[in-house]
Amino acid sequence: MTKTVIEDDIDILVCGGGLGGTGAAFEARYWGQDKKIIIAEKANIDRSGAVAQGLYAINCYMGTRFGENNPEDHVRYARIDLMGMVREDLLFDMARHVDSTVHQFEDWGLPLMRDPESGNYLREGRWQIMIHGESYKPIVAEAAKKSADQVFNRICVTHLLMDDAKENRVAGAVGFNVRTGNYHVFKSKAVIVAAGGASNIFKPRSVGEGAGRVWYAPWSSGSAYGLLIGAGAKMTQMENRIVLARFKDGYGPVGAYFLHLKTYTQNGMGEEYESKWWPSLQEIVGKEYLDPEVSHATHRPIPTCLRNHAFISEVNAGRGPIHMVTMEAFQDPHLEEIGWHNFLGMTVGQAVLWAATDVDPKYENPELTTSEPYVMGSHATGCGAWCSGPSDLSPPEYYWGYNRMTTVEGLFGAGDAVGGTPHAFSSGSFTEGRLAAKAACRYIDDGKAEGIVVSEDQIERRKTEIFKPMETYRIYRNEITAGSVNPNYINPRQALDRLQKLMDEYAGGVTVSYMTNEKLLNIGLQKMEMLEEDLEKLAAENIHELLRAWEIKHRQLTSESVLQHTLFRKETRWPGYYYRGDHLKLDDENWHVLTVSRRDPETGEYTMEKAPCYHLVDVDKEKEAVA
Amino acid sequence: MPTFVYMTRCDGCGHCVDICPSDIMHIDTVTRRAYNIEPNMCWECYSCVKACPHQAIDVRGYADFAPLGHSVRVKRDEEKGTIAWRIKSRNGEKDIDLLAPITTKPWGSGTPQLRDVEPPTQEQRDSELLFNEPKYIRFDEGDIHTLKTNGLVMKQGVSY
Numbered sequence: 001m002t003k004t005v006i007e008d009d010i011d012i013l014v015c016g017g018g019l020g021g022t023g024a025a026f027e028a029r030y031w032g033q034d035k036k037i038i039i040a041e042k043a044n045i046d047r048s049g050a051v052a053q054g055l056y057a058i059n060c061y062m063g064t065r066f067g068e069n070n071p072e073d074h075v076r077y078a079r080i081d082l083m084g085m086v087r088e089d090l091l092f093d094m095a096r097h098v099d100s101t102v103h104q105f106e107d108w109g110l111p112l113m114r115d116p117e118s119g120n121y122l123r124e125g126r127w128q129i130m131i132h133g134e135s136y137k138p139i140v141a142e143a144a145k146k147s148a149d150q151v152f153n154r155i156c157v158t159h160l161l162m163d164d165a166k167e168n169r170v171a172g173a174v175g176f177n178v179r180t181g182n183y184h185v186f187k188s189k190a191v192i193v194a195a196g197g198a199s200n201i202f203k204p205r206s207v208g209e210g211a212g213r214v215w216y217a218p219w220s221s222g223s224a225y226g227l228l229i230g231a232g233a234k235m236t237q238m239e240n241r242i243v244l245a246r247f248k249d250g251y252g253p254v255g256a257y258f259l260h261l262k263t264y265t266q267n268g269m270g271e272e273y274e275s276k277w278w279p280s281l282q283e284i285v286g287k288e289y290l291d292p293e294v295s296h297a298t299h300r301p302i303p304t305c306l307r308n309h310a311f312i313s314e315v316n317a318g319r320g321p322i323h324m325v326t327m328e329a330f331q332d333p334h335l336e337e338i339g340w341h342n343f344l345g346m347t348v349g350q351a352v353l354w355a356a357t358d359v360d361p362k363y364e365n366p367e368l369t370t371s372e373p374y375v376m377g378s379h380a381t382g383c384g385a386w387c388s389g390p391s392d393l394s395p396p397e398y399y400w401g402y403n404r405m406t407t408v409e410g411l412f413g414a415g416d417a418v419g420g421t422p423h424a425f426s427s428g429s430f431t432e433g434r435l436a437a438k439a440a441c442r443y444i445d446d447g448k449a450e451g452i453v454v455s456e457d458q459i460e461r462r463k464t465e466i467f468k469p470m471e472t473y474r475i476y477r478n479e480i481t482a483g484s485v486n487p488n489y490i491n492p493r494q495a496l497d498r499l500q501k502l503m504d505e506y507a508g509g510v511t512v513s514y515m516t517n518e519k520l521l522n523i524g525l526q527k528m529e530m531l532e533e534d535l536e537k538l539a540a541e542n543i544h545e546l547l548r549a550w551e552i553k554h555r556q557l558t559s560e561s562v563l564q565h566t567l568f569r570k571e572t573r574w575p576g577y578y579y580r581g582d583h584l585k586l587d588d589e590n591w592h593v594l595t596v597s598r599r600d601p602e603t604g605e606y607t608m609e610k611a612p613c614y615h616l617v618d619v620d621k622e623k624e625a626v627a
Numbered sequence: 628m629p630t631f632v633y634m635t636r637c638d639g640c641g642h643c644v645d646i647c648p649s650d651i652m653h654i655d656t657v658t659r660r661a662y663n664i665e666p667n668m669c670w671e672c673y674s675c676v677k678a679c680p681h682q683a684i685d686v687r688g689y690a691d692f693a694p695l696g697h698s699v700r701v702k703r704d705e706e707k708g709t710i711a712w713r714i715k716s717r718n719g720e721k722d723i724d725l726l727a728p729i730t731t732k733p734w735g736s737g738t739p740q741l742r743d744v745e746p747p748t749q750e751q752r753d754s755e756l757l758f759n760e761p762k763y764i765r766f767d768e769g770d771i772h773t774l775k776t777n778g779l780v781m782k783q784g785v786s787y
Binding site: 026027029030031033042043044046047048049052053064065070071072079080084088089092093096097099100103104106107108109110111132134135139142143146147154178206207208209210211212213214217218219249288289337340341344345348349351352353354355356357358360390392393394395434435438442445544547588592612613614615616617618619620622 | 629645646647648649650653664666667668669670671672673674686688689690691692693694695696697698699701703710712714715716717718720721723725727728729730731732734735736737738739740741742744746747752755757758759760763764765766767771772773774777778779780781782783784785786787
């Protein structure tokens with residue numbers, strides 16, 4: 001039967017070996033040269049996480065060394081892009097360290113492009129630098145492998161272990177090997193959750209084979225949130241799902257096209273369409289958040305969600321499709337080549353699609369679309385755990401001792417796991433991993449992880465729970481002749497379809513043009529409760545299906561949190577990401593706050609609260625205001 | 628079916644099984660060759676295509692929206708430090724070769740072993756600095772940015 005493999009005496013356990021996790025493992029070795037550092041990763045860290053297929057740009061680089069930007073400039077950019085809702089202590093902290101991360105990547109062999117004239121890194125936009133990043137992930141994985149005592153590939157971590165001696169303190173994690181089916185127990189003094197956000201919780205536009213071509217990797221199963229919520233950690237900004245305007249069907253990136261290749265969008269009639277939506281949109285969000293003239297003069301960007309709003313509104317008004325105008329820029333053969341490299345470096349599927357449909361961007365302007373929503377915390381959105389900031393930056397409400405520590409003692413986050421830190425992207429996620437690792441080492445050195453007890457009962461209880469879907473299949477399979485229809489269970493695919501339909505229709509997916517309201521959300525929560533009950537009857541035919549079973553369970557916990565947060569925030573903060581039809585205005589008077597939730601792991605009950613929003617302000621201006 | 632495997636080229640070595648981020652490249656128990664068990668969970672990330680020593684794996688665009696008759700092939704070479712692509716369109720009018728570097732160093736040689744570097748001092752441990760900082764932040768003599776150095780305060784409430 002199932003073998004139990006126990007890895008004991010771990011100091012730092014890193015759950016998830018993407019950019020956040022590799023950063024954590026790498027840095028932990030420096031501050032804990034004698035410590036036992038373990039990575040548990042559900043795939044193979046050489047090609048895992050959102051950067052598995054590579055990147056053509058590093059989207060977060062200050063360039064302070066070249067006199068380009070200071071950390072606070074990036075904080076202000078992320079603030080306006082997210083309509084004010086960010087953790088500025090965490091953002092400033094990430095931004096002041098991120099360049100040192102990128103400079104090390106260059107040492108490690110990652111090819112960063114240089115501007116032939118200035119010698120600086122080649123800028124794609126104000127924050128983005130261009131790279132030949134096909135091997136970005138294997139290169140950073142190499143650094144992590146050198147630092148870790150051991151990398152456990154193909155371990156799906158399902159739950160965190162909790163200390164039986166002291167309440168609300170982490171003690172490790174458990175999971176199973178997706179090849180051998182063995183049960184794995186990791187007893188650890190500190191845990192850094194660096195798992196991913198969630199694709200595939202809202203029904204995707206493509207529901208056949210093409211469901212695989214989601215914008216964010218299909219293996220991003222919301223485990224960052226499933227693990228943390230399951231352990232009772234507080235979460236923040238989980239309503240802040242993201243919708244992406246991308247090349248249609250392939251979801252190929254548009255950043256390099258807009259910023260570097262200077263392409264632009266137009267409607268189906270060949271007209272500029274964005275500006276006509278600004279006056280009505282200003283009535284929703286106020287001039288403070290949308291002032292195109294000021295934006296133009298100060299290079300303050302128009303928030304991503306608001307540009308989405310113009311796109312969605314124009315299509316709904318019957319003037320689609322929206323096109324990316326490539327025919328001008330692509331007459332330059334050098335720029336055309338960059339356009340193709342851009343896809344091959346990070347979204348090969350878009351190149352496959354253009355080859356399949358004979359799209360030649362020199363002679364036709366390709367179609368764009370707005371995607372289904374995604375829940376994550378490192379792109380232009382900030383879902384994740386409510387974490388402590390560093391002592392020198394954070395106000396009292398944001399500080400409880402250790403940088404990037406969640407509200408569970410010894411449990412840290414990095415990348416998508418940390419809430420309120422959008423625009424970290426790959427380099428920022430790696431940097432957050434480094435910050436969490438240093439703090440976790442300090443937590444252990446301060447003696448905070450003494451006397452941890454993990455009972456046999458907890459280990460056995462989780463084991464039974466983890467393998468239950470296989471047991472359910474074994475018991476009930478032969479009650480039917482053949483096929484997948486069984487009155488006693490559903491399989492992971494059936495559960496995923498149900499989750500996606502529910503989230504799409506009640507929480508503001510594509511088929512309802514991102515619209516929801518209190519009534520819909522409450523129905524969604526009722527249906528979610530029944531889905532949660534049915535997930536107890538999930539059946540897995542084999543170990544691969546057991547992996548899918550635990551992915552759907554993590555997605556479900558994530559989705560429930562999205563519903564609760566969306567219900568709590570009674571305003572439309574991000575038109576273009578989603579709309580509360582019953583509160584169709586941004587409301588700074590009542591909702592210029594961060595939303596914080598906790599799900600009681602014993603009862604499943606949610607408690608919601610508002611946390612204050614702090615912003616970085618210039619000392620001089622502050623004095624002026626007081627005077 | 629996003630990725631698929633040519634019967635005559637696959638020898639069942641399992642490199643694709645080992646690398647697939649989505650756990651969908653499996654060995655068929657009858658033919659003892661690899662295949663994609665779950666095409667709708669395939670991202671067309673090409674990790675398996677690049678890892679295959681026999682160029683046995685290829686991609687056929689998603690049936691929902693990609694017509695037949697195209698080809699995007701790749702050869703990744705760690706020794707040369709390059710990746711070579713060839714794109715052929717359905718109508719045959721486009722046939723382009725593209726080459727890009729994947730590293731600037733001999734493979735695996737650029738990353739440090741932090742167990743062996745000079746251990747951090749207590750002062751460094753108590754600071755906000757990370758490994759290689761402050762030097763690697765700007766390659767100058769300065770320290771890291773703080774609220775004070777940058778003339779900032781954190782203020783509660785509405786600011787734009």
